[in-house]
Amino acid sequence: MHSLNLxxxxxxxxxxxTANRPDGNFPLQNLxxxxxxxxxxxxxxxxxxxxxxxVIDLAAVAALVARDSMSSFSAxxxxxxxxxxxxxxxxxxxxxxxxxxALRLALFEGFRTGSSLQSQLExxxxxxxxxxxxxxxxxxxxxxxxxxxxxxxxxxxxxxxDEPLLPNYHWLPIGYHGRASSIGxxxxxxxxxxxxxxISGESAPVLKPSARLDYELELGVFVGTGNPLGARxxxxxxxxxxxxxxxxxxxxxxxxQAWEYQxxxxxxxxxFATTISPWIVTLEALxxxxxxCTRPDGPPLLDYLDSLSNRQSGSIDIHLETLIRSSSMxxxxxxxxxxxxxxxxxxxxxxxxxxxHHTINGCNLQPGDLLGTGTQSGPTPAEAGxxxxxxxxxxxxxxxxxxxxxxxxxxxxxxxxxxxxxxxSATRIGFGEVIGQVLPAMKL
Numbered sequence: 001m002h003s004l005n006l007x008x009x010x011x012x013x014x015x016x017x018t019a020n021r022p023d024g025n026f027p028l029q030n031l032x033x034x035x036x037x038x039x040x041x042x043x044x045x046x047x048x049x050x051x052x053x054x055v056i057d058l059a060a061v062a063a064l065v066a067r068d069s070m071s072s073f074s075a076x077x078x079x080x081x082x083x084x085x086x087x088x089x090x091x092x093x094x095x096x097x098x099x100x101x102a103l104r105l106a107l108f109e110g111f112r113t114g115s116s117l118q119s120q121l122e123x124x125x126x127x128x129x130x131x132x133x134x135x136x137x138x139x140x141x142x143x144x145x146x147x148x149x150x151x152x153x154x155x156x157x158x159x160x161x162d163e164p165l166l167p168n169y170h171w172l173p174i175g176y177h178g179r180a181s182s183i184g185x186x187x188x189x190x191x192x193x194x195x196x197x198x199i200s201g202e203s204a205p206v207l208k209p210s211a212r213l214d215y216e217l218e219l220g221v222f223v224g225t226g227n228p229l230g231a232r233x234x235x236x237x238x239x240x241x242x243x244x245x246x247x248x249x250x251x252x253x254x255x256x257q258a259w260e261y262q263x264x265x266x267x268x269x270x271x272f273a274t275t276i277s278p279w280i281v282t283l284e285a286l287x288x289x290x291x292x293c294t295r296p297d298g299p300p301l302l303d304y305l306d307s308l309s310n311r312q313s314g315s316i317d318i319h320l321e322t323l324i325r326s327s328s329m330x331x332x333x334x335x336x337x338x339x340x341x342x343x344x345x346x347x348x349x350x351x352x353x354x355x356x357h358h359t360i361n362g363c364n365l366q367p368g369d370l371l372g373t374g375t376q377s378g379p380t381p382a383e384a385g386x387x388x389x390x391x392x393x394x395x396x397x398x399x400x401x402x403x404x405x406x407x408x409x410x411x412x413x414x415x416x417x418x419x420x421x422x423x424x425s426a427t428r429i430g431f432g433e434v435i436g437q438v439l440p441a442m443k444l
Contacts, residue, residue, distance in 0.1 A: 018052030025430025076102035133278035137368035149348035170298035179271035195256035209441035210253035217385035220248035238355035288426035314350035327412030342383035
């Protein structure tokens with residue numbers, strides 16, 4: 001796990017004024033990665049890094065470094081820069097934490113107050129308001145977990161009041177393999193999914209659009225170097241295999257899921273869309289927000305899921321919130337309504353445990369693979385990470401504006417998720433937003 005270093009010092013400021021805003025997402029201490037190009041252009045997508053309200057164009061920085069001697073860029077930083085300027089971040093992810101940290105440090109030094117590189121690096125900035133993003137890596141594989149015990153208990157209680165949690169939950173991180181091809185970047189819109197639905201009291205299912213469309217508030221975990229087939233990643237090595245985290249909305253059709261999920265789990269209820277935020281925040285940037293991994297009562301962990309470092313600082317206090325804005329709210333210029341907020345520190349399983357369990361059988365993780373944490377809910381009803389929980393399985397509607405009620409999502413609804421870390425002793429680190437919109441179902 002990353003220890004604190006110069007790049008976490010809250011006293012160090014940037015020569016870029018917008019990076020010094022106390023309520024900003026992207027200070028000098030963050031420097032998250034994305035893949036972008038100028039909006040409505042035919043430019044090639046390339047790697048970028050957020051600072052303040054700007055994007056650092058890594059291709060432009062690479063050209064600058066190649067032309068001029070820049071002392072703050074070490075040999076490792078230059079290797080990482082060459083990989084980071086490409087159309088996907090897979091090659092950068094594959095390099096490993098030594099190279100990621102070297103590039104982050106070089107950019108930190110270049111953009112800090114007093115840097116001799118200011119006049120050169122100013123030419124490598126593009127306003128975030130003028131760019132568009134794409135999925136930052138070629139995602140070969142996507143696995144979604146079920147890491148929040150509060151979500152698992154709340155949902156289990158709806159369907160199995162006498163046994164909300166199945167016996168295996170306390171022993172291992174539950175997960176399923178999802179669909180990588182339908183993962184989209186923030187701003188994704190998708191048609192309401194259609195599938196087989198079994199209506200209570202009817203003898204046969206019908207094919208119809210989902211009436212119980214939901215979101216799931218999650219974090220995405222991008223794999224870095226990965227492991228060969230047949231090898232394992234120990235819990236002590238696991239975080240060195242993680243490039244960084246993003247926000248993730250795992251859209252779910254609850255009525256399709258209820259009919260299809262037994263005995264093999266989610267299928268069409270999940271594979272129609274998953275939306276991620278453009279910025280990947282490195283674990284190094286999140287080092288000041290570590291906290292002990294506290295677990296509700298459960299059996300002793302098997303050795304491969306336990307380590308002293310994971311117990312002492314395996315959790316990360318990432319604040320998460322979900323908002324909704326309907327079509328009529330947008331027409332009336334009414335702001336989005338906050339549905340719930342929680343923190344990733346409540347997660348029953350840590351990032352290191354997800355990675356260690358995924359590979360204990362020799363499964364090979366590859367650079368750019370994506371892991372979802374599963375819906376993140378907290379211990380109180382106000383911290384629910386899905387409408388399934390907020391509406392008690394669709395039994396209780398609630399107001400999102402003076403004139404509108406919801407149990408599940410309606411056509412035109414826009415869902416917004418945000419994430420950030422803050423502490424009195426550290427600079428605020430933000431993830432930005434992930435936004436998605438529900439369109440009407442396609443005609444059969």
